[in-house]
Amino acid sequence: xxxxxxxxxxxxxxxxxxxxxxxxxxxxxxxxxxxxxxxxxxxxxxxxxxxxxxxxxxxxxxxxxxxxxxxxxxxxxxxxxxxxxxxxxxxxxxxxxxxxxxxxxxxxxxxxxxxxxxxxxxxxxxxxxxxxxxxxxxxxxxxxxxxxxxxxxxxxxxxxxxxxxxxxxxxxxxxxxxxxxxxxxxxxxxxxxxxxxxxxxxxx
Amino acid sequence: xxxxxxxxxxxxxxxxxxxxxxxxxxxxxxxxxxxxxxxxxxxxxxxxxxxxxxxxxxxxxxxxxxxxxxxxxxxxxxxxxxxxxxxxxxxxxxxxxxxxxxxxxxxxxxxxxxxxxxxxxxxxxxxxxxxxxxxxxxxxxxxxxxxxxxxxxxxxxxxxxxxxxxxxxxxxxxxxxxxxxxxxxxxxxxxxxxxxxxxxxxxx
DNA sequence: TTCACCCTTATACATTCGTATAATCACCTT
DNA sequence: AAGGTGATTATACGAATGTATAAGGGTGAA
Numbered sequence: 001x002x003x004x005x006x007x008x009x010x011x012x013x014x015x016x017x018x019x020x021x022x023x024x025x026x027x028x029x030x031x032x033x034x035x036x037x038x039x040x041x042x043x044x045x046x047x048x049x050x051x052x053x054x055x056x057x058x059x060x061x062x063x064x065x066x067x068x069x070x071x072x073x074x075x076x077x078x079x080x081x082x083x084x085x086x087x088x089x090x091x092x093x094x095x096x097x098x099x100x101x102x103x104x105x106x107x108x109x110x111x112x113x114x115x116x117x118x119x120x121x122x123x124x125x126x127x128x129x130x131x132x133x134x135x136x137x138x139x140x141x142x143x144x145x146x147x148x149x150x151x152x153x154x155x156x157x158x159x160x161x162x163x164x165x166x167x168x169x170x171x172x173x174x175x176x177x178x179x180x181x182x183x184x185x186x187x188x189x190x191x192x193x194x195x196x197x198x199x200x201x202x203x204x
Numbered sequence: 205x206x207x208x209x210x211x212x213x214x215x216x217x218x219x220x221x222x223x224x225x226x227x228x229x230x231x232x233x234x235x236x237x238x239x240x241x242x243x244x245x246x247x248x249x250x251x252x253x254x255x256x257x258x259x260x261x262x263x264x265x266x267x268x269x270x271x272x273x274x275x276x277x278x279x280x281x282x283x284x285x286x287x288x289x290x291x292x293x294x295x296x297x298x299x300x301x302x303x304x305x306x307x308x309x310x311x312x313x314x315x316x317x318x319x320x321x322x323x324x325x326x327x328x329x330x331x332x333x334x335x336x337x338x339x340x341x342x343x344x345x346x347x348x349x350x351x352x353x354x355x356x357x358x359x360x361x362x363x364x365x366x367x368x369x370x371x372x373x374x375x376x377x378x379x380x381x382x383x384x385x386x387x388x389x390x391x392x393x394x395x396x397x398x399x400x401x402x403x404x405x406x407x408x
Numbered sequence: 409t410t411c412a413c414c415c416t417t418a419t420a421c422a423t424t425c426g427t428a429t430a431a432t433c434a435c436c437t438t
Numbered sequence: 439a440a441g442g443t444g445a446t447t448a449t450a451c452g453a454a455t456g457t458a459t460a461a462g463g464g465t466g467a468a
Contacts, residue, residue, distance in 0.1 A: 090334065093330055093334075108324070109324075109325060112320060112323045112324075112325045113325070116316060116320050116325075119316045120312070120313075120316075121313060121316045121317070121320075122329075122330045122331070124328070124330050125326075126297055126326045126328050126333075127326075129330075129333070130294065130297075145413090145414065145415085146414095147414080147415065147416095155396055156396075156400050157397065157400075158392060158393040158394050158396050158397020158398075158400065159393075160394075160453090160454065160455090161454070161455070162453095162454080170415090170416075170417090171416075171417060171418085172454095173416090173417060173418070173419090174415075174416055174417065176455075176456075176457090177415085177416080177417090178415090179455085179456085180456070180457075183456095188362055189362035189363075190362050190364075190424095190455080190456075191396050191455080191456095192359055192360075192362050192395050192396040192399055193361065193362020194362075195396055195399060195400055196360050196361075196362065196399055196403065199400065199403045199404075200403075349443095349444065349445085350444095351444080351445065351446095364423090364424065364425090365424075365425070366424080374445090374446075374447090375446075375447055375448085376424095377446085377447060377448070377449090378445075378446055378447065380425075380426070380427085381445085381446080381447090382445090383426085384426070384427075387426095394425080394426080394454090395425080395426095
């Protein structure tokens with residue numbers, strides 16, 4: 001089985017390569033950028049599987065993925081990344097990637113995943129994909145103050161301002177202020193829109 | 205590799221068994237219910253992989269999964285189903301299943317997935333998992349009329365009644381009626397709540 | 409301390425929303 | 439033809455929401 005690994009970090013690339021080669025029957029070639037990878041494919045013909053680093057010279061997000069897929073003659077192309085989010089992974093798969101490999105995975109799983117993809121299947125680590133974009137560190141969520149988050153939570157339950165005020169032991173007018181400010185922070189037109197944006201961003 | 209397939213539909217069970225056996229090096233045994241499967245495991249020792257039908261006598265949703273996992277001595281147990289939803293699949297994986305196999309998958313993929321799971325990995329078909337709980341057939345969604353869905357869509361964008369009315373070329377009062385009725389159908393307290401419920405149910 | 413920021417409340421007004429009742433029209437089914 | 443349902447519009451009013459301006463208190467950092 002012929003594998004091409006493209007990553008601009010020598011260490012990462014060689015570690016992955018070492019893992020795969022050690023399993024025998026897997027022949028690995030490497031590249032340090034998308035351009036180099038495409039050249040290799042042109043020169044050597046399609047690989048059984050190509051692995052591309054997401055944050056790599058020439059990739060331009062997922063644009064490079066498409067070029068590699070077009071270049072590899074129908075054979076699978078997977079994305080490797082240590083920083084990409086589940087959302088990016090979803091996009092990659094939607095864009096035709098054969099799989100998404102976080103750099104956190106074990107060597108054994110890596111080998112299994114590569115074989116799996118080479119067999120024509122699509123691989124995605126369940127535990128990674130299922131991970132919610134993590135409330136706390138979402139940029140929008142971080143901008144909201146504690147109170148605003150409490151109010152937002154009330155909004156998502158369809159509560160009226162007066163009701164939220166009672167629950168938080170505040171005056172209705174205070175809630176109005178919070179709704180106003182949190183809507184502004186989320187670029188929402190009103191409370192309903194604010195809740196939708198929050199829902200889609202993953203918090204709430 | 206020893207595989208145990210448990211399904212109460214003879215045809216399905218035997219089809220899967222036939223696919224796996226045809227690949228050689230895979231030894232398949234079958235069972236027609238959870239109880240029978242557990243007996244087999246007790247008698248034969250742990251299998252390399254056990255596949256359980258989700259809608260099978262003795263399963264009681266995912267309860268049977270736990271029993272099989274406890275019984276199979278650390279080796280993987282997967283769920284097979286032709287009717288289960290992505291949400292159920294998620295639950296199954298969360299409950300410790302080694303994978304989820306829709307009955308719609310191809311024989312080739314089935315074999316790959318089984319091997320993959322037997323290697324200790326977790327398998328889930330991306331296209332199935334990513335599928336939204338299917339707009340059209342969601343019970344709540346089905347109750348809404350076409351117009352109500354259009355209005356709901358407007359609500360989710362934070363539009364005012366007047367605005368939605370203009371977009372749909374209707375009077376504002378008409379929108380109010382639709383908002384009222386769709387909120388009633390969704391058991392929502394107001395427009396904001398309605399949007400949240402719709403979002404959580406997967407449509408919109 | 410001073411400054412910045414958050415939280416709080418007040419007053420006030422315009423707008424929007426929610427609710428109710430009622431009537432007309434179209435379409436489909438029985 | 440009769441009846442049911444959905445869609446539409448009208449009128450009307452109370453309630454909720456959005457917006458603006460102002461101001462006092464608390465907390466933490468510079």
